[in-house]
Amino acid sequence: MPSSRRPRSAPGASWLLKTATWGGVLFLHVPLALIILYAFSSEDKSYVFPPPGLTTQWFAVTLGRTDVWAAVTLSVQVAALSTAIAIVLGTLAAGALARWQFFGRETISLLLILPLALPGVITGIALRSAYHTLEIPFSFWTIVVGHATFCVVVVYNNAVARLRRISPSLLEASMDLGANAFQTFRYVLLPQLGSALLAGGLLAFALSFDEVIVTTFTAGQQTTLPIWMVQELIRPRQRPVTNVVAVFIIALTFIPIVAAYWLTRSGEDGSAR
Amino acid sequence: MSSAVTLNRVSCVFQSGGKAFRAVDQVDLEVRAGEFFTLLGPSGSGKTTCLRMIGGFTLPTEGTILIQGEDVTHQPPYARPVNTVFQDYALFPHMSILDNVAYSQMVRGVERAVREKRARELLDLVRLPDVAQRRPAQLSGGQRQRVALARALISQPRVLLLDEPLGALDLKLREQMQSELKSLQRELAISFIFVTHDQHEALSMSDRIGVFNKGRIEQIATPADLYARPATRFVAEFVGAANVLSGEGARTLTGHDSAMIRPELIRLGTESGARTGGTVAETQYFGAFWRLHVAVAAGARLLADVPAATGVPAVGQNTFLHWDDGAVHALGAA
Numbered sequence A: 001m002p003s004s005r006r007p008r009s010a011p012g013a014s015w016l017l018k019t020a021t022w023g024g025v026l027f028l029h030v031p032l033a034l035i036i037l038y039a040f041s042s043e044d045k046s047y048v049f050p051p052p053g054l055t056t057q058w059f060a061v062t063l064g065r066t067d068v069w070a071a072v073t074l075s076v077q078v079a080a081l082s083t084a085i086a087i088v089l090g091t092l093a094a095g096a097l098a099r100w101q102f103f104g105r106e107t108i109s110l111l112l113i114l115p116l117a118l119p120g121v122i123t124g125i126a127l128r129s130a131y132h133t134l135e136i137p138f139s140f141w142t143i144v145v146g147h148a149t150f151c152v153v154v155v156y157n158n159a160v161a162r163l164r165r166i167s168p169s170l171l172e173a174s175m176d177l178g179a180n181a182f183q184t185f186r187y188v189l190l191p192q193l194g195s196a197l198l199a200g201g202l203l204a205f206a207l208s209f210d211e212v213i214v215t216t217f218t219a220g221q222q223t224t225l226p227i228w229m230v231q232e233l234i235r236p237r238q239r240p241v242t243n244v245v246a247v248f249i250i251a252l253t254f255i256p257i258v259a260a261y262w263l264t265r266s267g268e269d270g271s272a273r
Numbered sequence B: 001m002s003s004a005v006t007l008n009r010v011s012c013v014f015q016s017g018g019k020a021f022r023a024v025d026q027v028d029l030e031v032r033a034g035e036f037f038t039l040l041g042p043s044g045s046g047k048t049t050c051l052r053m054i055g056g057f058t059l060p061t062e063g064t065i066l067i068q069g070e071d072v073t074h075q076p077p078y079a080r081p082v083n084t085v086f087q088d089y090a091l092f093p094h095m096s097i098l099d100n101v102a103y104s105q106m107v108r109g110v111e112r113a114v115r116e117k118r119a120r121e122l123l124d125l126v127r128l129p130d131v132a133q134r135r136p137a138q139l140s141g142g143q144r145q146r147v148a149l150a151r152a153l154i155s156q157p158r159v160l161l162l163d164e165p166l167g168a169l170d171l172k173l174r175e176q177m178q179s180e181l182k183s184l185q186r187e188l189a190i191s192f193i194f195v196t197h198d199q200h201e202a203l204s205m206s207d208r209i210g211v212f213n214k215g216r217i218e219q220i221a222t223p224a225d226l227y228a229r230p231a232t233r234f235v236a237e238f239v240g241a242a243n244v245l246s247g248e249g250a251r252t253l254t255g256h257d258s259a260m261i262r263p264e265l266i267r268l269g270t271e272s273g274a275r276t277g278g279t280v281a282e283t284q285y286f287g288a289f290w291r292l293h294v295a296v297a298a299g300a301r302l303l304a305d306v307p308a309a310t311g312v313p314a315v316g317q318n319t320f321l322h323w324d325d326g327a328v329h330a331l332g333a334a
Helices: A011-038 A057-064 A066-099 A105-117 A120-133 A140-165 A168-176 A181-209 A213-218 A225-234 A239-272 B047-055 B097-107 B112-125 B141-153 B171-188 B199-205 B223-228 B233-238 B247-254
Strands: B003-016 B019-032 B036-040 B062-067 B082-085 B159-163 B191-196 B208-213 B216-221 B243-246 B258-261 B267-269 B276-285 B289-296 B301-307 B318-322 B328-330
Touching: A011 A239, A057 A239, A066 A105, A066 A140, A066 A181, A066 A225, A066 A239, A105 A140, A120 A140, A120 A213, A140 A181, A140 A213, A168 A181, A168 B082, A181 A239, A181 B097, A213 A225, A225 A239, B003 B047, B003 B191, B019 B047, B019 B191, B019 B216, B036 B047, B036 B199, B047 B062, B047 B082, B047 B159, B047 B191, B082 B141, B097 B112, B097 B141, B112 B141, B141 B171, B171 B191, B171 B199, B191 B199, B199 B223, B208 B223, B208 B233, B216 B223, B216 B233, B233 B243, B233 B258, B243 B247, B247 B258, B267 B301, B276 B301, B289 B318
Parallel strands: B036 B191, B036 B208, B082 B159, B159 B191
Antiparallel strands: B003 B019, B003 B062, B208 B216, B243 B258, B258 B328, B267 B318, B276 B289, B276 B318, B289 B301
16 A cells, blocks of 8 residues: 555644554554563573573573473463364354354354353362362363364354355356255355365464463363463473564464454455445 | 246245245246246346246245256255346356366266367357456446356256346447347257346246246246237236226227226327327427327326427427227226
């Protein structure tokens, strides 16, 4: 977008706005910069500013720590599985709610979105007491189910918005031309829905990956990465290791979110025409 | 001639908000093989629902639908030997034009080289040979219309269903497509079932027309029959302009309880031998003719179309109206 086309505002307002904008951006991102800085700090007991010295030794230390790797692996597994469950269930729910009128449709729609709106503590307590009542022992799977509750919503929201924009006659045309339900899904619906599902899936993955509250309530002896970090901060030993891991997470979360942003954008461009 | 599509006592009832709405009410219909049949009616009259039931997108509440003698009432769209051209064309936006046209061959497992060759033939048929690699978004409305036609025709359906396919086109393009569709239908010798609310379109293209009103068929006839001998008041007024008279005025002027005279069959003349006379209340210019609104006795107004070449009386002048006995068409009690 050429910036020269935009009208320039009055100098006074512009100065104030610029200051406020930069202030906001700094407020949001200076802490992130500090995290990255402390990943290189030579002081390992506490955070002092400025750091007494800079070193890259913590990256090597982090690589050697098996508890980090266990936590990362667990988090990736949990996020991948809850995202997979969310994509299947979210798409199915979106399909039912976007297309058909039936009794209780609005209620189901509201109930589906609720887990995202509810405080995580409530979801956590609810799941914990449900597991307890049903005598389900805490495990990897209890975490996955806990995360899936809010991951489904993210996928559902993306899918339902896209489905509502797809003309029903596209699906009718496909069936009219001889395609059965599976072929219609494969060749018409999925390509139309694909970028929305990918975007929803990436967001769901990112949400699950850094979830603390629900995980705290639904995990037994399992330690996901965010839980590991909280524990790590409580005892001051090799503190910069936490920062090294944080730097990795920043990178890991940033990539899918940017990707999701671009993918939904291109999807909208394609279907808007 | 054999029957291509038969509807026996077909009804379609929609439930909405606890209320039942009979979109199609006990329709009997027979479309012959090779016929251009039009379902004509105002919006909400049930014509599109009728077409959707033949295509299989809406299931009838009661009645049976036969295509080429075979009962397809409960068959899904993909099992029926008919194809549809949708109102919004419904081209797949993520596929090239070639893939769009080849789609029905692709899902039937025809190998790529064969189906693409066939798709190119169809694009030639609709005179769009150069757009194969483009996307639907890069085409004009008229071009998309032709692609939709090619796509629907590739698997050689015996019946083609067209749901107001020309509605989105501008007038000039629409007239051109009307004659193209008609000649395409003759060339392919298959049945076209065409839905429209445009009576000009219906009259100029169809072999026969079924006129819909409130879910029922009022009349099925050839365009000429429909125009000259409408069965009901609704048909008389919906197809073309008409002077529909009823009650006392009808009896004095025509001798029938209810009758219709087309405006172009009324002439202006002198007092001697005039059927009636009155004051010109309004004149409208249509290019080829003037339409006069003449206020005659008993508060009735008659429309009279007079050729533009002849002079017309000014508003407020008195004039006398003449017509032949044959111009009067008696309408049924309905």
